[in-house]
Amino acid sequence: MKYVIKTLAVVALGALLASCNKDNPTEGGLTENQKKMASVVENYVPNVVYGTYKALADETENLYNALDAASQKGVNALTQSDIDAICATFLNARKYWEQSEAFLYGPATTFGIDPHIDTWPLDVEALATALSNADQVAMLEGEDGIGYAGAKLGQELLGFHGIEFIIFREGKNRTVAALQSKETDEAFAKYNVTGEQELVYATAVAGDLRDNCYRLYASWNPDAEKKYTDRMEEIEAETEINGKVYGANILGAAKLGSSFETWEEVLSTILIGGCSNICAEVADVKMGNAHSGEDINYIESPYSEKSFQDFIDNILSIQNTLYGGREASAPAANSILTLLKDLGYADASTIQTKMDAAIKALKDCQNKGAFVKIYADSSVQTAMDAVSALDEELNKAAEWIVKQ
Amino acid sequence: MKKLLPLILCASAALVACNRNNDPIPDAKESDAKYVGQAVGNFTADEWYPGGELGTTDNVAPGSYEYPTPAVERMGLETAFNQGEAFFERNVTVNQAPFKGRGPAAVRKSCLDCHPGYGHGQWKNSYKANGSEAFGNGYLLVIYHQNADNPNDGPYVSEVTGMPQTMAEAPFLPPIDEDQITISWIPVTAMESGLPMTFPDGEKYALIYPELSIPESAFNTSPTPYETARAQGNQLGFRLESTIGIPGTGLIDAIPQEAIKEQYAQEARFAELNPSFWDKSANDFAAGAYYHNWQAGVNGAGYDAEGNYYERDAYMDGKLLKKFTYAMTRGTLQDGAGANAIWNITNVSRPDRPYLYTTVAWATAMSQNKDVIAAIKAQGTESPYYVDVNKDGTVTDEEISEAVLALLSPKTNQFDNPYHNFEPEMTADEFYSFMVWHRGLAIPRARNLNDKAVQKGKELFTQMGCANCHRPSWTTGDDNYWAPALNGKKPLPRYANQTIWPYSDFIQHRLWMKNDIHGTWCRTTPLWGRGLSTINTGRSDRLHDNRARNVVEAIMWHGYSKDSDAYRSVEKFYNLSKEERDAVVKFIDSI
Numbered sequence: 001m002k003y004v005i006k007t008l009a010v011v012a013l014g015a016l017l018a019s020c021n022k023d024n025p026t027e028g029g030l031t032e033n034q035k036k037m038a039s040v041v042e043n044y045v046p047n048v049v050y051g052t053y054k055a056l057a058d059e060t061e062n063l064y065n066a067l068d069a070a071s072q073k074g075v076n077a078l079t080q081s082d083i084d085a086i087c088a089t090f091l092n093a094r095k096y097w098e099q100s101e102a103f104l105y106g107p108a109t110t111f112g113i114d115p116h117i118d119t120w121p122l123d124v125e126a127l128a129t130a131l132s133n134a135d136q137v138a139m140l141e142g143e144d145g146i147g148y149a150g151a152k153l154g155q156e157l158l159g160f161h162g163i164e165f166i167i168f169r170e171g172k173n174r175t176v177a178a179l180q181s182k183e184t185d186e187a188f189a190k191y192n193v194t195g196e197q198e199l200v201y202a203t204a205v206a207g208d209l210r211d212n213c214y215r216l217y218a219s220w221n222p223d224a225e226k227k228y229t230d231r232m233e234e235i236e237a238e239t240e241i242n243g244k245v246y247g248a249n250i251l252g253a254a255k256l257g258s259s260f261e262t263w264e265e266v267l268s269t270i271l272i273g274g275c276s277n278i279c280a281e282v283a284d285v286k287m288g289n290a291h292s293g294e295d296i297n298y299i300e301s302p303y304s305e306k307s308f309q310d311f312i313d314n315i316l317s318i319q320n321t322l323y324g325g326r327e328a329s330a331p332a333a334n335s336i337l338t339l340l341k342d343l344g345y346a347d348a349s350t351i352q353t354k355m356d357a358a359i360k361a362l363k364d365c366q367n368k369g370a371f372v373k374i375y376a377d378s379s380v381q382t383a384m385d386a387v388s389a390l391d392e393e394l395n396k397a398a399e400w401i402v403k404q
Numbered sequence: 405m406k407k408l409l410p411l412i413l414c415a416s417a418a419l420v421a422c423n424r425n426n427d428p429i430p431d432a433k434e435s436d437a438k439y440v441g442q443a444v445g446n447f448t449a450d451e452w453y454p455g456g457e458l459g460t461t462d463n464v465a466p467g468s469y470e471y472p473t474p475a476v477e478r479m480g481l482e483t484a485f486n487q488g489e490a491f492f493e494r495n496v497t498v499n500q501a502p503f504k505g506r507g508p509a510a511v512r513k514s515c516l517d518c519h520p521g522y523g524h525g526q527w528k529n530s531y532k533a534n535g536s537e538a539f540g541n542g543y544l545l546v547i548y549h550q551n552a553d554n555p556n557d558g559p560y561v562s563e564v565t566g567m568p569q570t571m572a573e574a575p576f577l578p579p580i581d582e583d584q585i586t587i588s589w590i591p592v593t594a595m596e597s598g599l600p601m602t603f604p605d606g607e608k609y610a611l612i613y614p615e616l617s618i619p620e621s622a623f624n625t626s627p628t629p630y631e632t633a634r635a636q637g638n639q640l641g642f643r644l645e646s647t648i649g650i651p652g653t654g655l656i657d658a659i660p661q662e663a664i665k666e667q668y669a670q671e672a673r674f675a676e677l678n679p680s681f682w683d684k685s686a687n688d689f690a691a692g693a694y695y696h697n698w699q700a701g702v703n704g705a706g707y708d709a710e711g712n713y714y715e716r717d718a719y720m721d722g723k724l725l726k727k728f729t730y731a732m733t734r735g736t737l738q739d740g741a742g743a744n745a746i747w748n749i750t751n752v753s754r755p756d757r758p759y760l761y762t763t764v765a766w767a768t769a770m771s772q773n774k775d776v777i778a779a780i781k782a783q784g785t786e787s788p789y790y791v792d793v794n795k796d797g798t799v800t801d802e803e804i805s806e807a808v809l810a811l812l813s814p815k816t817n818q819f820d821n822p823y824h825n826f827e828p829e830m831t832a833d834e835f836y837s838f839m840v841w842h843r844g845l846a847i848p849r850a851r852n853l854n855d856k857a858v859q860k861g862k863e864l865f866t867q868m869g870c871a872n873c874h875r876p877s878w879t880t881g882d883d884n885y886w887a888p889a890l891n892g893k894k895p896l897p898r899y900a901n902q903t904i905w906p907y908s909d910f911i912q913h914r915l916w917m918k919n920d921i922h923g924t925w926c927r928t929t930p931l932w933g934r935g936l937s938t939i940n941t942g943r944s945d946r947l948h949d950n951r952a953r954n955v956v957e958a959i960m961w962h963g964y965s966k967d968s969d970a971y972r973s974v975e976k977f978y979n980l981s982k983e984e985r986d987a988v989v990k991f992i993d994s995i
Contacts, residue, residue, distance in 0.1 A: 030433075034433075104466075104467075105465070105466030105467065105939070106466070109466060109467075109521060109940075109941075109942065110521075110941070110942030110943075111942065112520065112536075112539035112540060115493075115514075115516060115539065116536055116539065119494070119495055120494075121497075121500055121501075121503075122500070123495070123497040123498070123500045124500060125497070125498060125499045125500055126497060126498060126500070129574065150536055151535050151536055151537055152534070152535045152536075153535065153536070154495065154513065154534070154535055154536060154538075155495050155514070155536055155539075156495040156497055156500075156513075158536065190786065241938075241942060242938070254433050259938060259939065261433060261852075262433055262434070262435045264435035264437060265435070265465075268437075268464070268465045269465045269466055269939070271465075272463055272465040272467075273463075273465030273466035273467050273468070273939070274465075274466075276463075277466075277467045277470075284482070284486040285486055285489070285490065288483070288486050289486060289487055289490055292483045292486075292487070293487055293502075297500070297501045297502045298490065298502065399437075399462075402435050402437035403435070403437045403438050
C-alpha cells in the first residue's frame with residue numbers, strides 16, 4: 001500500500017509551530033537548513049546515483065559482450081563455465097539494477113526505461129513464436145539486431161527477464177546440454193527452437209539492455225564519459241529532459257532553470273518519489289500480488305529464483321540513498337540519515353531499525369526457499385509488513401524534513 | 405480522519421494570527437510544506453486538498469499520480485487496489501497469465517503506453533502502437549466522413565473501430581498498417597483571430613497543429629473507408645486524440661448531476677451550449693445528454709453503491725448525465741473510458757463483454773485473405789479458426805474462411821457460437837480489482853499556494869473569466885454510484901460529501917482551433933494535478949492532440965479564433981505583463 005498520509009492535523013500543527021519559529025527563511029538565498037539539504041544531495045547524486053548507474057552500464061556491457069562472444073563461438077562449442085560466467089555477470093548486473101530502484105524517478109520513468117528493461121512476466125508463448133520465425137531470428141542476428149530488438153520486440157520480450165529465461169531454469173544456471181538441445185519449455189512444444197536461436201535473441205536483448213543502461217547513466221550524469229554519450233548519439237537516444245540531464249537539474253535546485261524550486265522538493269522526491277515508492281512496490285506489488293492473489297505469474301525473476309535477492313537489493317538501494325554511499329556500512333557524514341539526526345528528528349534511529357528489520361525479514365524468507373515456491377508462506381506476510389513499516393517511517397521522515 | 409479536520413482549521417486560524425505578528429511574507433523559494441492545510445492569501449485551507457479529505461494524496465513527488473485515495477485505505481480495499489494496478493501497468497500478452505487475451509486485433513497492449521506515469525499522452529511525431537516505441541504514444545486515430553460544412557465534423561467510418569486498431573496477432577493483419585501513417589506538425593503563421601504571435605512585451609509564442617494522413621493502402625479491410633467515401637461522394641477526415649491523465653476520475657463520478665444541471669443553466673444564459681446536451685428553450689437537458697449503457701440486456705445491468713439492483717437503463721430512471729471523455733460519451737466511470745478500455749483497447753474479453761471490438765469489414769478482409777487461410781490451415785487443429793463446419797471430417801479453405809468471418813465479427817458471442825467457444829480472458833474478480841484501482845486513484849494536493857505569484861495567478865484566472873468554464877470547485881453528493889452487475893455488490897471507493905477542486909464545468913465548449921477536435925465540441929478538461937505532469941510523465945503537453953507543449957501555448961490556442969468560447973479571456977491574457985502571465989501559468993501548475 002502506498003502510504004496514505006493520515007496526519008493532516010499533525011501537519012497543520014507542525015506548520016503552526018514552524019511558522020512561529022524565528023528561524024524562517026531569509027529573503028532570497030538559502031536557509032542554513034536548506035544549505036545542509038543541498039549538501040547531502042550533492043553527495044548523494046554522484047556517489048549513489050551516478051555510481052550505481054555507471055556500475056550497471058558497465059556490467060550490462062559485460063553481459064552483452066559475454067553473450068555476443070558465446071553466440072560467435074556457437075552453441076555447440078560452449079562450455080558450462082562459459083554459461084556460468086554469463087549467469088554470474090547477469091546476476092551482478094541485476095544487483096546493480098535492483099539497487100537503483102530507489103531512484104526510478106527521472107530518466108528511468110520519463111524515458112520508459114524501467115518498463116522497457118524490467119517488465120514481467122515474460123511472454124513465453126510470444127517468445128516461442130518469435131524464435132520459431134526464421135525471418136525474425138535473422139533480423140535479431142543482423143547488423144542492427146540490437147536496434148531491431150529494442151524497437152520491435154516489445155517490452156514483454158525485452159530486458160532482464162528475457163535473458164534470464166535463456167540462461168536460468170528452476171533456480172539454476174542453464175546446463176550446456178540443455179542449451180545445445182531443443183527447447184523443452186511447454187510453450188515451445190510445437191516448435192523446434194534450439195539454444196542457437198535463443199543465444200541470438202539473448203544477445204540482441206542484452207545489447208538493448210546495455211544501451212538503455214548507458215542511457216540511464218548518460219541521462220543523469222552531465223559528465224558521463226564519451227563512450228556512453230557517443231553511443232547515445234549513435235542510436236539517437238534523447239538524454240535530456242527539458243534541456244538538461246537530470247543530475248544537472250536536481251543539483252541545480254532552487255536556481256533558475258531547475259524543475260526543483262526548493263531543496264525540500266528534492267528531499268521529498270528522493271524520500272517519497274524514490275525510496276517510499278520502491279518500498280510500496282516491493283511490499284504491495286512484487287510480493288503482495290503474488291502472496292494475496294496466490295498466483296505465481298505475478299512473480300518477478302522466476303527462472304533464476306532470485307526474487308528475494310531482488311527485494312533485498314531494493315532495500316539496499318534505499319539504504320545506499322540514506323547512507324549517501326554505495327555498499328557503505330554506516331551513514332556518511334553528508335548523508336540524509338545523518339542530516340535527519342543533526343536536525344533533531346527524533347525517529348531517525350527508527351528508520352535504521354526498520355530498514356534492518358526489513359532486510360532481515362527478507363533474508364528469513366530467502367533462507368526458507370525461492371519466492372516462486374514459498375510465496376504463500378506466512379514469512380512473506382511478515383516481510384511485507386516489515387517493508388511497509390519502513391515505508392511508513394520514510395514518509396514520516398519526509399513529512400518532517402520538508403518543514404525544517 | 406473526519407475528526408482531524410476541525411483541528412486543521414483551528415491550527416490554520418492560529419497560524420494566521422501568528423504570522424501577522426512575525427514575518428508574514430514567505431520567501432519565494434520557501435517550501436510550501438509549512439503551509440499545507442492553511443488558508444493562505446486568497447486560497448482557503450481546503451484548496452490544498454483538491455480531492456477533498458477522501459480523495460487527495462499528500463504526495464507531490466514523482467509517482468504521485470499512482471497513489472490511492474484515503475478512501476481506499478479507509479474501506480480496506482488496498483489489496484484489490486494493488487491487484488488492479490497491475491492490470492494497468494503490465495503488458496497484456498496473447499496467452500501468458502495473468503495479463504492475457506490480447507487480440508486478435510488491438511489498439512495497444514499496455515495501458516501505460518498511452519498513459520505514461522498515469523498521465524496525459526505525450527507529443528509525438530509518429531503513431532506507434534507496436535513494439536517498444538509505443539511508450540508514451542497516447543494517440544488514438546479518429547477517422548470519419550467529413551461534413552461539407554465543417555471538416556472537423558462527420559460520422560465515424562464503420563470499416564475500422566471507433567478507436568482504430570493497428571495491432572493484430574498472427575496470422576491476421578492489423579486493420580491499419582501503422583507504418584503508413586504520417587503525422588506532420590504545421591506551424592501557425594497567423595492567428596485567425598488576429599491576435600499577434602508576439603506579446604506586447606515582445607515575448608513570442610509558437611503554435612503548431614497536426615495533419616494526420618493514412619493512405620488507402622494502409623487499410624486491411626473490405627471495403628476500405630476510402631471505397632465507402634468514394635461511393636458516398638465525400639472526403640475522409642483524420643484527427644488525433646490523446647489520452648488524458650487518470651488520477652482523480654473517481655471523484656468526478658461523485659459530482660451530483662443536479663449541480664451540473666445548474667451549471668448548464670447558468671452558462672446557457674451567456675454561451676451557446678451543445679444542443680445535443682442542453683435544450684435551451686426547455687431549460688433542461690436534451691435527450692442526448694443522458695447515458696445509455698452500451699451493453700445490451702443483462703450485461704447492461706448493475707448495482708448502486710447501496711446494493712440496489714437495476715436493469716439496463718433503470719438507474720436514475722435512464723437519465724444518467726454524460727460527463728466523461730472529450731466527446732462526453734460516458735455517464736459513469738464504471739462504464740466509462742477505463743472500464744471500456746480494459747476490454748476494447750486490448751480486446752480482452754470478460755464475462756460481461758463476450759463480443760470482440762472489431763468490424764465486419766476487417767473480419768471480411770481477413771476471411772478473404774489467402775495467406776491468412778493458408779496459415780490457419782498449416783496450424784491445423786491448434787488454431788481455433790480451423791473448423792469443420794459441416795462436420796464431414798475434412799476442413800476446407802471455405803470452412804476456415806467462414807469460421808474466420810464469424811469469429812472475428814463483432815456480432816459473434818465469443819463464448820457461445822457454433823464455431824469455437826473461447827473462455828473469458830479476464831475474470832470478474834480481476835475486473836473488480838481494476839475498478840477499485842481506477843476509482844481509487846487520488847489527486848495530489850495543491851502546491852505553492854503560499855506563493856504570492858500563485859495567489860496573483862488565481863486572481864487573474866478568475867478576473868479573466870477562465871473560471872467560468874474551468875469551474876474551480878464542486879461538492880460531491882452521496883456518491884451512490886452505479887457499477888456493473890459483474891462486480892456484484894462489492895464496494896468501490898466512495899467519495900460522499902467532499903469539496904473538490906477539479907477546475908472544470910464538465911460541459912462542452914468550442915474553441916474553433918485549426919484542425920480542431922473531431923466533433924468540434926470538447927469537454928472542458930479538468931486542470932487539477934496537471935502541474936505535476938512533468939515529474940510524473942516527463943512531459944506536460946496539453947490539449948486533445950498534445951499540440952500545446954506548455955501552458956502558454958494551451959491558453960493561446962483558446963484564442964485562435966474569435967468565435968472561441970474563450971476568446972475574450974485569451975485576449976485579456978494576451979495583454980497581461982510577462983510577470984502576470986507567469987503568475988497565471990504558475991497558478992495553473994499549482995492547483
